[in-house]
Amino acid sequence: xxxxxxxxxxxxxxxxxxxxxxxxxxxxxxxxxxxxxxxxxxxxxxxxxxxxxxxxxxxxxxxxxxxxxxxxxxxxxxxxxxxxxxxxxxxxxxxxxxxxxxxxxxxxxxxxxxxxxxxxxxxxxxxxxxxxxxxxxxxxxxxxxxxxxxxxxxxxxxxxxxxxxxxxxxxxxxxxxxxxxxxxxxxxxxxxxxxxxxxxxxxxxxxxxxxxxxxxxxxxxxxxxxxxxxxxxxxxxxxxxxxxxxxxxxxxxxxxxxxxxxxxxxxxxxxxxxxxxxxxxxxxxxxxxxxxxxxxxxxxxxxxxxxxxxxxxxxxxxxxxxxxxxxxxxxxxxxxxxxxxxxxxxxxxxxxxxxxxxxxxxxxxxxxx
Amino acid sequence: xxxxxxxxxxxxxxxxxxxxxxxxxxxxxxxxxxxxxxxxxxxxxxxxxxxxxxxxxxxxxxxxxxxxxxxxxxxxxxxxxxxxxxxxxxxxxxxxx
Numbered sequence: 001x002x003x004x005x006x007x008x009x010x011x012x013x014x015x016x017x018x019x020x021x022x023x024x025x026x027x028x029x030x031x032x033x034x035x036x037x038x039x040x041x042x043x044x045x046x047x048x049x050x051x052x053x054x055x056x057x058x059x060x061x062x063x064x065x066x067x068x069x070x071x072x073x074x075x076x077x078x079x080x081x082x083x084x085x086x087x088x089x090x091x092x093x094x095x096x097x098x099x100x101x102x103x104x105x106x107x108x109x110x111x112x113x114x115x116x117x118x119x120x121x122x123x124x125x126x127x128x129x130x131x132x133x134x135x136x137x138x139x140x141x142x143x144x145x146x147x148x149x150x151x152x153x154x155x156x157x158x159x160x161x162x163x164x165x166x167x168x169x170x171x172x173x174x175x176x177x178x179x180x181x182x183x184x185x186x187x188x189x190x191x192x193x194x195x196x197x198x199x200x201x202x203x204x205x206x207x208x209x210x211x212x213x214x215x216x217x218x219x220x221x222x223x224x225x226x227x228x229x230x231x232x233x234x235x236x237x238x239x240x241x242x243x244x245x246x247x248x249x250x251x252x253x254x255x256x257x258x259x260x261x262x263x264x265x266x267x268x269x270x271x272x273x274x275x276x277x278x279x280x281x282x283x284x285x286x287x288x289x290x291x292x293x294x295x296x297x298x299x300x301x302x303x304x305x306x307x308x309x310x311x312x313x314x315x316x317x318x319x320x321x322x323x324x325x326x327x328x329x330x331x332x333x334x335x336x337x338x339x340x341x342x343x344x345x346x347x348x349x350x351x352x353x354x355x356x357x358x359x360x361x362x363x364x365x366x367x368x369x
Numbered sequence: 370x371x372x373x374x375x376x377x378x379x380x381x382x383x384x385x386x387x388x389x390x391x392x393x394x395x396x397x398x399x400x401x402x403x404x405x406x407x408x409x410x411x412x413x414x415x416x417x418x419x420x421x422x423x424x425x426x427x428x429x430x431x432x433x434x435x436x437x438x439x440x441x442x443x444x445x446x447x448x449x450x451x452x453x454x455x456x457x458x459x460x461x462x463x464x465x466x
Contacts, residue, residue, distance in 0.1 A: 094451075300412075307410070321385075338462075344388070347386070352396075353399065353403075356381060356384060360404075
């Protein structure tokens with residue numbers, strides 16, 4: 001049974017359950033289900049129980065934020081000071097960051113309880129989570145199915161109620177698609193809305209962190225906690241939203257003009273199409289104006305994504321050389337050979353494929369580079 | 370558009386990667402498909418692209434830059450804690466002459 005953040009927050013405040021008890025309940029569920037689901041790749045139970053104790057103290061004092069004491073999970077590419085962060089890649093096995101990502105710092109200030117880091121495609125490159133060096137997570141709704149990806153573990157832990165919510169990252173669908181596969185809510189905020197400081201980079205002009213939750217309201221609650229400009233990420237923006245996103249969900253849709261892009265319906269599964277059409281009718285009945293629009297450039301979105309993401313990845317992943325952190329090959333005759341062997345042994349096939357494509361994009365026309 | 374095995378080898382060298390012959394064959398074959406897919410970008414977009422604008426650009430002026438002052442930074446020992454076999458130096462195997 002999946003539980004909403006607001007319900008858990010209410011139970012914590014009514015003293016029906018303490019944050020420590022709630023955390024222990026989640027730990028019990030993880031110990032039972034995770035060996036099968038493989039949704040978590042690093043567990044942080046000691047840190048979680050410490051945070052839960054502190055959360056109980058804050059709850060007792062009475063001015064705790066909504067997310068205080070709520071157990072959650074982070075994707076394995078979001079840096080956590082002193083705790084394993086490996087992008088599910090052999091090349092980063094054993095890596096412990098020395099600082100916190102801004103989103104994690106913000107959630108910690110809210111009293112969040114981190115249960116562990118979730119499985120993902122290696123360096124977020126993929127859409128099934130099968131390129132993880134720890135093996136793929138399984139879809140809790142049907143273990144014969146994939147979870148989607150790359151934030152497959154983050155979607156699976158929310159789906160199986162092994163965390164009340166999680167954070168993922170989305171470069172070309174990596175939050176939204178696994179959320180859809182696992183039947184949970186996934187939200188990729190507008191680029192710049194959330195700081196990526198401490199998110200291990202893949203395609204920097206597309207990467208964005210966002211929540212995976214059991215309800216739209218929960219996604220808004222988590223977004224409100226992590227949003228905002230950050231000096232440490234020059235692409236992030238302080239924007240005045242007027243109110244919190246969670247509050248704005250309670251307003252009605254009367255008078256809103258909502259565009260529906262025709263292209264979104266090309267080749268869509270009929271069952272999904274009829275569900276979306278039902279939703280459109282519901283919004284229309286409540287007073288919104290629906291307008292059909294065209295997005296002719298949409299057909300170029302995927303090839304454009306592929307070119308930009310791979311070009312940026314080939315540059316971003318240049319830092320993995322086995323010298324300062326992560327995996328290093330065991331035998332070599334020169335520094336050059338050490339770097340080449342480390343990278344060739346440490347990266348999986350899909351990562352290498354994208355690095356090569358990116359190198360092609362960036363060096364095309366400069367054969368003598 | 371097609372790409373040769375030699376070109377892939379050249380790209381691998383630039384990217385500091387090495388491939389076995391079997392991997393090289395496989396990558397070369399896959400590459401043609403990927404390039405063909407990326408090439409669809411050249412197909413003209415109905416209605417043109419004049420309306421596609423960059424909405425994210427932000428100008429940074431010199432006034433926005435902070436003063437050049439020493440700020441707190443991370444302790445060296447913490448940053449170096451992930452280095453394999455660190456003992457005051459980055460140790461690597463002795464290179465053969």
